[in-house]
Amino acid sequence: MTETPVRPDPTLRATYRDVDTGSFDTRELLANARRQAEERDLDRMLVVDVDAHHYETEAWSEIVTYLEDPVLQHLATAGRHPSLAKTSAFLPTQISGQQDLAGRVSRYTRRHLEKLDAAEESTKSNRTAGLARRAMEMMSIDYQILFPGLMLNLGLHPQKEFEVAVARAYARWLTEKVIPADPGLRTMLYLPFNDPEASLELVKEFADAPGVVGFMVTATRYKAVHDNAYMPLYAELERRGKPLGFHAVFHRADRSFEQLNKFISIHSLGFTFTNMIHLTNWIVNGLPVRFPGLDVVWIESGLAWLPFLMQRLDHEWALRSSETPLLTRAPSTYIREMYFTSQPLETPEDLSILETTFKMINAETQLLYSSDYPHWDFDVPSRIYDLPFLTDQARRNILGLNAARLFGLPTEPRLDPEYLRGGIR
């Protein structure tokens, strides 16, 4: 290194700040995502984030006011002040406090310190929307599909009427209070899948609500997707042109996972395994043949599971086609017509592995960028943008245009580059 100038020039008294762990601001945490967006001119490109999260547990006292059953409403609040409303009667929990790597991933322990403006702090739903807004603006995301957190395991609740009640309360809260609070927000609403009729009713009631671009089944559950009881639901979704998403998750109560002691193990396997089960049932039982117009989206399993499953199913299908009478072609060919969210995008040292995966799943038309923000393994849009093997068109498709086509979103960017560069409030 050359050593010039020797004495500090006063004009080089750079501005500095000391790291303060007693505060938190999304705009500071994601400042480098903003820099990346500007370096790549992402603000002039449509970016749709098909899987991001909010913390419904932090707005629980508001959500439970939408519970229609007075007995459940009482249980939720225990007759007390709303701030004492408990989630534990409704949302199955597990030993899972390791997502934040023991505080190493700072937003888990500090996000409660974030301050928004007065209007956004006025209600929990406005705060939910405000936090999403900041993250979208910092990452140059024009539209974001929001999913809940602990509710991803609601399908394991022993009382299915609880699942139905919470799903309805959540759907109303989200569509009446959160989605309208920011023009970038969209939802694939939680379906109370343990009750097929209630799921169908929820689709009928909310399919046309503003911001509802599809519906979502959480992957930890034990009712197989090919059960005949679901056929009216799939027919209704197909008729309305609303995609059905399967959001991966895991639960330690699953007996086969009890041996997995570390979070890395259960997260690596759980988030792929649960979707593998549903995708396998979906194909083997011929649901793509029965509902050719129903688009399905596999959410938050990354991509590496797909080459495995495609090869495995094709191999067995060639020998055991007698068990798959509805299939007229190889299982992988149906998989290639499905949609997949990108996160957590694996990082093989040999990039040709990822390139081959992209080819196998027709990524150019079927892959949908997702951040999973604010969860620990989120992906910034530059993950897709910087892949050296993508054409410019493929990059634009994956970052936004595929999702725009699938969900009927505008194809132009929504955020104003001038505003973004002027400093985000």
Add this chain to the structure above:
Amino acid sequence: MQESALKPGTRVFVGHRSELPDGTQRIVSVPGGEIGVIAHGGHLYAYRNRCAHQGGPVCEGMVIGRVMAAMTEDKKMLGEYFSESEPHLVCPWHGMEFLLESGESAVDPRFRLHRHEVVEDPDGTVHVVI
């Protein structure tokens, strides 16, 4: 600050050494980004505040010892403990760990932080070299 004033090799003022006790993580703005100066174990380390993984503000993360496994001689696991000789700088975006001493990833040689030289003058003035 003029970008042209900051050619490679330029020193940028960080502060006086007395303002940088152990535990300080000072983020200095420079054109095009930031440099983080971290005081730990009586030393100052400086890295570009952009993680080699996805670009997160790595210099704002936790400094914590490497987690080690303790085993008996016959390879039974006894438990885990923190190394006192191998501090890690942990990026707050996803938790990737880097050796504080060198900026290399603790496990994956593909990821390495961009290191900056820290210069401490006899009068205690501290600069980083761009």
